[in-house]
Amino acid sequence: MDVRIQAIYESSYLNRISTLFKDLDLPQLIDHLVPVDPQCQTRASDIVKLIVLDILSGRQALVHWEQWAHDIDWPKRIRPGLEPSWFNDDAIARHLDRLYEANIHQVLSSCLVQIDKKEGLSLRVFHADTTDKTVYGAYESVSSEALQITHGYNRHHRWQKPIGFGLIGNEDGIPFYGDVHDGNVPDKTWNPEVLSRVHEQLKQAKIGDEWIYVADSAAMTKETLAQTKAANAFLITRGPPSLRIVKQALSEADSPPIPWNDPFTLAEKNGATYRVWETASTYEGHPVRLIVVESSALDQRKGKTLDKERTKEAELLREEQARWERHPFSCRADAEQALASLKASLRPQFHRVEAAIEEIVRPKKRRGRPKKGAEPEMETLYFVRLGAEFDPNAWEQARRKASRFVLITTVPKEWKGQPMEAKEILKLYKGQIYVEMNFSFLKDPFFTDEIYVKKPERVAVLGYLFLLALAIYRVFQCRVRQLITPERP
DSSP, X not given: OOOOOOOXXXXXXXXXXXXXXXXXXXXXXXXXXXXOOTTOXXXXXXXXXXXXXXXXXXXXXXXXXXXXXXXXXXXXXXXXXOOGGGOOHHHHHHHHHHHHHTTHHHHHHHHHHHHHHHHTOOOSEXXXXXXXXXXXXXXXXXXXTSOOOOOEEOTTSOEEOEEEXXXXXXXXXXXXXXXXXXXXXXXXXXXXXXXXXXXXXHHHTTOOSOEEEEXXXXXXXXXXXXXXXXXXXXXXXXXXXXXXXXXXXXXXXXXXXXXXXXOEESSSXXXXXXXXXXXXXXXXXXXXXEEEEEESSOOHHHHHHHHHHHHHHHHHHHHHHHHHHTOOBSSHHHHHHHHHHHHHHOOOSSEEEEEEEEEEEEEOOOSSOOOTTOOOOEEEEEEEEEEEEEOHHHHXXXXXXXXXXXXXXXXXXXXXXXXXXXXXXXHHHHTHHHHHHHHHHXXXXXXXXXXXXXXXXXXXXXXXXXXXXXXXXXXXXXXXHHTOOSSOO
C-alpha cells in the first residue's frame, strides 16, 4: 500500500472555531443574505469565515492572506474545493463590497439573532455602551450615506480619526446587537436611535416580551425615556450628577425618613459592600425610581480628587496661620473684627479649626539706642491665633459621600412575578462590566489591529466582522465554561 502525505497542517483551536461557525449555521445564512455570484469561485460566507478565523488567530493585512491561506487546512476549516490562490486581496476586497451592498448591518443583525436562537440565550436584560477605534489614512467615498471618517475628539479628548462601535449584549455578555457608526456621534444621540433597532431585532427573533435596557448616564435624556417606553422596555441608568433630581436625592439621603438598607455584597469574596436608599420622582413627565448607592470602594479618580482637596486645604490653613502671626493689632476691637471675618471666610471640610485672640505685652520697639537707665516703654498687641487639626470623622464622611451615586430606573417594583428591589437594580446595573469586557476585545491589537483598506465602506464591513468575531469568541467562551466543574477546573 502506497501512502503519500499531501500536506501537513497544524491542529489548533481554529478547528473548534470553524466547527462552531458551522454549528451555528452561519455559512448558509450569510449565503442567503448575500447571494452566491455564479461567476465567482468563492462565496461571501467563505470570506466572512476566513476573516473571523484571521481575527481570532492574530490579524494580518489582507495582502498577506494568500500566503497565509497556504498554511491552513481549507477542506476542514472553510470548505472543500477551494484554492488558496483564489483569496488574493482583490478578491477579498470585492467580497467586502458585496457585503456592504447587501446591508452589512442587517447581515450582522441576522447572524446575532441566529446565534442567540441556537444557543438558547437569555434575552431579558441588555447592556449597552459605545466605544471608538482610531483609524489612519485618507478615506474617500462617493456616497454620503457611507461611514463618515473625519477628524474629531475621541473619548480621551485627543484629536484623531475615530470610528464608533455600538454594542448591546445580554446578561452573559454575548452580543445581541452591534453597529459601526461615525466616530463623532454622541451617546445621547445613539441611545434613542438604537432602542428602536433592538426592538425590531427582538421582533425578528419573535420575542415580544418586555425587556430591560441598561446604559450609562448618557441615556438619561427625554428622548431615550420616550423611546424606551415605545420599545416596550424599561431603563436602568446612572444619574448624571448635574441633574436636579439627582442632587435632590443625594441631599435627602443624608437624613432620609426611611433608613438605609443593611449593608450587602454582590461578589462572593473580597467584594465591595453597598448600602442603598430609594426615593421616587419624575423626569420630563416620566415617573422614575431613584436609588442612592453607597459603596465601600471609593472610585480611584474620586479618591485622588479628595486627596488633592485635603492637601490643598491643609496648605491654605498653614498659609493663614503664618499670615496672622505676622499681623498684630493695636486694639482688641480690630482683632475681634478680623477674627469674625476669618471665621466667616474659612469653611474647612477636613480639618477642625480653632481661632482665638492672644494678648501680648512687650517692650515697644523704638529707633536708636535707648538711654542709659531709662525704663522701657511697654505696649499691648493682639494676635489672631489659628489652630488647625485634621478631622478623621469629617474625612470619613466626605469619603462616604464621594462614594455615593444614583441609579435611575423605570423598572417597576415587581416585574414578571419577581420583586425588583433596589439591590436587584444595582445587581443588574453592575452587569455593565460584561459589555466593557467586550470592548477590551475590540481594543486588543491581537484581534483588531490597524485597518488597511481604502474605502470607508470596507472599513465599515471590517468593523462589523470584528463584532461577529467577538460574538463567536463569547459563545466559544460560554461553551467552555459550561464544561468547567470542581472536578475539572
